[in-house]
Amino acid sequence: MSETTIVVDGLRKRFGSAQALDGMSFGVRAGQITGFIGPNGAGKSTTMRVILGLDRPDAGTALVGGRPYRALRRPLCHLGPLLDAAALQPSRSARNHLLWIARSQGLGAARVDEVLEQAGLRQVARRAAGGFSLGMRQRLGIAAALLGDPPTLMLDEPFNGMDPEGIIWMRGFLRSLAGQGRAVLVSSHLMSELQDCANQVVIVGRGRVIADMAVAELLRSASGGRVTVRTGGSGAADVLRAAGGTVTDAGHDTVTVSGLASDRVIAALSARAVPFSEVAVHRASLEDAYLELTREAVEFRASETAR
Amino acid sequence: MRTEWTKFRTVRGFVIAMIVAGGVILGLGLSPMSGTCTEQTCRQPVGPEGEEVRDSFYLLHRPLTGDGGITARLTAMTGRVPDIPADEGDRDDGGGRAAGPAAGEDMRDGLAPWAKAGLIIKDGTRRGSAYAAVMVTGGHGVRMQHNFVHDRAGQPGTAGAPAPRWLRLTRAGDVVTGAESADGVHWNTVASVELAGLPATVEIGLFATSPQFVEATGLAGSSSGPTLVTATFDGISGGADGWTGEGIGADGSHRPDGTGVTLTGSGDIGPVVVGAAGLGVSITQTLLGTFAGLVLVVVVGAAFMTGEYRRGLIRTTLTATPARGRVLLGKAAVLAAVTFGVGLVSAAAVVVAGRRLLVGNGVYVLPATLLTEVRVIAGTAALLAVAAVLALGIGTMLRRSAVAISAVVGLTVLPYLLAMTVLPAAAAQWLLRVTPAAAFAVQQSAKQYHQVENLYTPANGYFPLPWWAGFGVLCLWAAAALAGAAVLLRRRDA
Structure with a gap:
């Protein structure tokens, strides 16, 4: 199962004057939840469509289990996708929606009932999908992705429209899928949605990968030794600068410094006898780390637009 | 194909539209036309070759x-x-x-x-x-x-x-x-x-x-x-x-x-010829409702594809079946089969019941050979089926329901209606030669004879092309639309 994953290599795609994909490359590992994160328009959905053979790239390759998606005979048994949960025929029941997808993969009605149960949709299986809330549609989309019992799942913004309870359910569900050894690629434009869920993140902006790393590593790098000091004295900023730190914020009674570990901050302030009441090591959230990483890309775009 | 059949039968709108299509073919065919014929007065002699x-x-x-x-x-x-x-x-x-x-x-x-x-x-x-x-x-x-x-x-x-x-x-x-x-x-x-x-x-x-x-x-x-x-x-x-x-x-x-x-x-x-200078009507008269059924059939044919584009469902379809030509063929086969079945039942019913009604009302109905009747009934079913495939092809190319349906209705139903009602004979005949509506020729049951003066017009049940040629014209249109659809479906991003 560990071999069957998604590998994207050097994808380029242009829509008119917009370069949607600009050398997108990454891989998805089995047994992990890989967050695919970037602002709207970064190329996440386009990448997923290229992986599924829906859009043709101008250059580059996307392989699923080592083969192009369009060459797979029963593709949903290799990759379970959820692109747009709202894409439903409103008058068709949830069960019938899954039934035609099952038929296309040579699967029977029994498998449909299994995934309905898994997604918690058994009660509403015979209701018209048009009446479903977005959260229920997301569950139906997940059920469809699971039909072929694929080793890899690829979900585009599955948290969209879900209530908090649904988000918690979805996180747990994705974790259990990864726990079964499956590779799960989940896109989102909100890093916070993937907190406590993703093991690996691929951060994208402007059609290419900005960062591809383990979540733990990302948090470490983003925390970057920022320390906030609460001080009554006025010389703290100068003292810390002299000690080799970079003062990023000097307010009325707090000073934030980076480039100095907390023990060195304490030592420097003590040596100059600057009074301080609190030294706090800043712990970055995934969101902070993400914003820090994408700031550069976003700024670049902003200046380009201004020009 | 089984996939597309599951899709088709699970959309209530499609199923209802097909039933209504059969219904209007039957309903409009049972016309209130009446005449003064009785078994004695309108019976015509039969010639040595079997025709009246x-x-x-x-x-x-x-x-x-x-x-x-x-x-x-x-x-x-x-x-x-x-x-x-x-x-x-x-x-x-x-x-x-x-x-x-x-x-x-x-x-x-x-x-x-x-x-x-x-x-x-x-x-x-x-x-x-x-x-x-x-x-x-x-x-x-x-x-x-x-x-x-x-x-x-x-x-x-x-x-x-x-x-x-x-x-x-x-x-x-x-x-x-x-x-x-x-x-x-x-x-x-x-x-x-x-x-x-x-x-x-x-x-x-x-x-x-x-x-x-x-x-x-x-x-x-x-x-x-x-x-x-x-x-x-x-x-x-x-x-x-x-x-x-x-x-x-x-x-x-x-x-x-x-x-x-x-x-x-x-x-x-x-x-004997039927119509203005002739006597009574032919069984073609009973199939006058075909055009109304055809409207519904082409709406379903186009919507079977454009509906998926409208809702984004086409991505799910092409993700499940990446071989796009197979998707198109599957849809075409399901549409053709369903439409042919509905058309066959309703056409057979209306020809049998409609003739009985006309004769009962004293209208002379020109007898047709069994072979001709079978051709008229099966031809009507085939006309509906191939028109549905034409609509599917055009729907696939245009991707928008309203545009596609207008185009197909304008190509098939409109020329027929114009030719049957307001157009002068020359324009009517031209339309029924070149447009897909030429296939209505399959419904002609009375023969045209150059040596008998008559208005051989569509309204009288006479079409400018022989049935096989008229049907061929529709088939060519459908084949071209399907080929264009296949090329575009393969080439375009979904």
């Missing part, structure tokens, strides 16, 4: 046993036709469309183009019996006709002034030969025909008849009425005496005229 025929003329005859013949000179041919003003269609005096003026009233001098006077050999005087005749016509020159459906033209030059003209008809065994001459010396054979099984003794003589006159008036209207022909013969071989005059299925008269004889007759010897 008109056999009404004035005959001056005597028996002929064994081989022999007759020669005569037509010296004069005049006639009377209904005097129909050009604005007849708008006239409001109740003077009668279709019914026409009574003989003698509102008539003027003139020869109907297919007024006939000449010589005939016939297997007795029973209507519908075998015959062969050589004749001069009002506007089509000298002709040799036999057994109601066969017609051969004489020399091209004979179409000018009808008279004087020498005619000769001879029997040798089963072969009857007709000839014509300008001077009674130099003869041209028009044709030799075989009347299989002709008995030893037949009736031979002179005849005159003139068919229903018909004229298109206004928008798809028509005006018709009976005509008369008066023909004078002399130089009759065997003399002008000793003949028996008899109206066969029609009135008429004869009187001596110098050394010859003058005959007056009205009617026709030929196959």
Whole structure:
């Protein structure tokens, strides 16, 4: 199962004057939840469509289990996708929606009932999908992705429209899928949605990968030794600068410094006898780390637009 | 294909639309048309080749046993036709469309183009019996006709002034030969025909008849009425005496005229046609509701694909089945099969029930052979099925329901409706040759005969192309649309 994953290599795609994909490359590992994160328009959905053979790239390759998606005979048994949960025929029941997808993969009605149960949709299986809330549609989309019992799942913004309870359910569900050894690629434009869920993140902006790393590593790098000091004295900023730190914020009674570990901050302030009441090591959230990483890309775009 | 079938049957709208399509074909076909026919009055004689025929003329005859013949000179041919003003269609005096003026009233001098006077050999005087005749016509020159459906033209030059003209008809065994001459010396054979099984003794003589006159008036209207022909013969071989005059299925008269004889007759010897100048309707009439069913069928055909584009479901479809050509073929196969089934049941039902209703209401319905009926019914089902595939192809190319449905309805239903109602004949015929609506030709059950004057228009159940060619036109359109759809579906991002 560990071999069957998604590998994207050097994808380029242009829509008119917009370069949607600009050398997108990454891989998805089995047994992990890989967050695919970037602002709207970064190329996440386009990448997923290229992986599924829906859009043709101008250059580059996307392989699923080592083969192009369009060459797979029963593709949903290799990759379970959820692109747009709202894409439903409103008058068709949830069960019938899954039934035609099952038929296309040579699967029977029994498998449909299994995934309905898994997604918690058994009660509403015979209701018209048009009446479903977005959260229920997301569950139906997940059920469809699971039909072929694929080793890899690829979900585009599955948290969209879900209530908090649904988000918690979805996180747990994705974790259990990864726990079964499956590779799960989940896109989102909100890093916070993937907190406590993703093991690996691929951060994208402007059609290419900005960062591809383990979540733990990302948090470490983003925390970057920022320390906030609460001080009554006025010389703290100068003292810390002299000690080799970079003062990023000097307010009325707090000073934030980076480039100095907390023990060195304490030592420097003590040596100059600057009074301080609190030294706090800043712990970055995934969101902070993400914003820090994408700031550069976003700024670049902003200046380009201004020009 | 099983995938697409599951998709089709699980959308209530599609299922309802198909049931309604069958319903309107049936409902609109059961027309309230009524007539005055009874089993006795409208039953037509049956010709030697099995079809119903008109056999009404004035005959001056005597028996002929064994081989022999007759020669005569037509010296004069005049006639009377209904005097129909050009604005007849708008006239409001109740003077009668279709019914026409009574003989003698509102008539003027003139020869109907297919007024006939000449010589005939016939297997007795029973209507519908075998015959062969050589004749001069009002506007089509000298002709040799036999057994109601066969017609051969004489020399091209004979179409000018009808008279004087020498005619000769001879029997040798089963072969009857007709000839014509300008001077009674130099003869041209028009044709030799075989009347299989002709008995030893037949009736031979002179005849005159003139068919229903018909004229298109206004928008798809028509005006018709009976005509008369008066023909004078002399130089009759065997003399002008000793003949028996008899109206066969029609009135008429004869009187001596110098050394010859003058005959007056009205009617026709030929196959039955339906419509303005003919009698009643054909089973095509019962299928008038097809166009309404077709509207629903093409809406379903287009929406089967455009609906997926509208909802983004096409991505799910192409993700499940990346072979896009297979998706298209699967949809086409399901649409064609469902539509054919619905069309077959409703067309068969409406032809059977509709005919019973028409006959019960006193309308003459031209009989069709079983083979023709099967072709009309299966052809209607096939027309609906292929049109659905055409709609699918166009829907796939255009991807937008409203645009696609407008395009397909504009290509298939609209030309038919226009041709059936307001268009002049030439424009109607052109539309029914080049547009997919040409396939309505599969519904033609009455044959068209060039030698019978009639308005052979779509409204009367006659189409410009033979059924197979009309159906072929639709198939070409559908094949082109499907091919275009396949190319675009493969090439475009979904």
